[in-house]
Amino acid sequence: MTVLVVGSVALDSVETPFGKADDVLGGSGTFFSSSASHFVPVQLVGVVGSDYPMDKLAPLAARGVDMAGLEHAEGESFRWRGRYRHDLNSAETLETRLGVFSHFKPKIPAQFRNAPFVFLANIDQRLQLEVLQQVERPKLVACDTMNFWIESRRTDLLTLLGKVDLITLNDGEARQLTEHANLVKAARWILDRGPTHVIIKKGEHGAFMFTRESIFFAPAYPLEDIFDPTGAGDSFAGGFIGYLARTGDLSEANLRRAVVYGSAMGSFAVEGFSTTRLLEIGREDIERRVQAFARLVAFDAANLA
Ligand code: AMP
Numbered sequence: 001m002t003v004l005v006v007g008s009v010a011l012d013s014v015e016t017p018f019g020k021a022d023d024v025l026g027g028s029g030t031f032f033s034s035s036a037s038h039f040v041p042v043q044l045v046g047v048v049g050s051d052y053p054m055d056k057l058a059p060l061a062a063r064g065v066d067m068a069g070l071e072h073a074e075g076e077s078f079r080w081r082g083r084y085r086h087d088l089n090s091a092e093t094l095e096t097r098l099g100v101f102s103h104f105k106p107k108i109p110a111q112f113r114n115a116p117f118v119f120l121a122n123i124d125q126r127l128q129l130e131v132l133q134q135v136e137r138p139k140l141v142a143c144d145t146m147n148f149w150i151e152s153r154r155t156d157l158l159t160l161l162g163k164v165d166l167i168t169l170n171d172g173e174a175r176q177l178t179e180h181a182n183l184v185k186a187a188r189w190i191l192d193r194g195p196t197h198v199i200i201k202k203g204e205h206g207a208f209m210f211t212r213e214s215i216f217f218a219p220a221y222p223l224e225d226i227f228d229p230t231g232a233g234d235s236f237a238g239g240f241i242g243y244l245a246r247t248g249d250l251s252e253a254n255l256r257r258a259v260v261y262g263s264a265m266g267s268f269a270v271e272g273f274s275t276t277r278l279l280e281i282g283r284e285d286i287e288r289r290v291q292a293f294a295r296l297v298a299f300d301a302a303n304l305a
Helices: 028-036 054-062 099-103 125-132 147-152 154-161 171-178 183-191 232-247 252-269 276-280 283-297
Strands: 003-006 010-016 019-026 042-048 065-072 078-083 092-097 117-120 140-144 166-170 197-201 207-210 215-218
Touching: 003 028, 003 125, 003 232, 019 028, 028 042, 028 054, 028 232, 028 252, 028 276, 042 099, 054 065, 078 099, 117 125, 117 232, 125 154, 140 232, 147 154, 147 171, 166 171, 166 232, 171 183, 171 197, 183 197, 183 207, 197 232, 197 252, 207 252, 215 252, 232 252, 252 276, 252 283
Parallel strands: 003 042, 003 117, 010 078, 042 065, 117 140, 140 166, 166 197
Antiparallel strands: 010 019, 078 092, 197 207, 207 215
């Protein structure tokens, strides 16, 4: 089954304790597509400006990402500049230049409108709402957001919560949105506003999936070297939704497996700058890492003293 994603297609400039990269492939839609395309065909909707080096997107097209919904507009592409200090869990945004995104109106091509899985990656909540008006009864709609939009689009985000099945956000964003310091309370606050599932990511400390009845936790893969955390969240979402779309199974047990696939894809994303690592791995690397996750949390609960 296909996945439709609407998100930013950006040029990122990133500084980490291990190096620096300028104007590299970035954006929530780009990272999501790089990850989800390991599982299913992806349809990407977004906008780039006249300055976008389109050859940088060729590896995505080669992975089967359909870019019929990628608009080319006159003007500057979306640019994000961020820095990570020694705490690699949180990015410090140095600059966000919306460029062509400030006038963007997403137009979902007719052939994308019946996509069974829809991911509203991190973009303006008003654009996410416009997308929902154009799609036909997806099996699952999930969304993401970030501090930038929680500050400026709070009302729209609350409307959106009533229309999605699932939201992914990191712990800081969950606290900012709900004004609850405790994440269990924060998740309940969100569940009370519409979604049946809330995923709260905690960077190198793993990810929780909350429903009204249950809490599931998956650790982050303990890597020895992390080069660039940018895009880990979107890659997590790509693995999570991609796996659900490949299996077509929305049972609780499968959603839990999907969280582990998401965590595996997030762990690959941070092993290299930009999308480099995500675009060089294959199916076997992914399966091997998922098996490593299973070993990481396996213990004998049958023989507790
Ligand atoms: P992540 O690290 O997964 O949370 O996402 C990082 C990506 O989000 C970067 O590639 C940025 O280009 C993109 N990004 C940063 N700020 C924004 C924003 N305000 N709206 C949309 N995308 C953004």
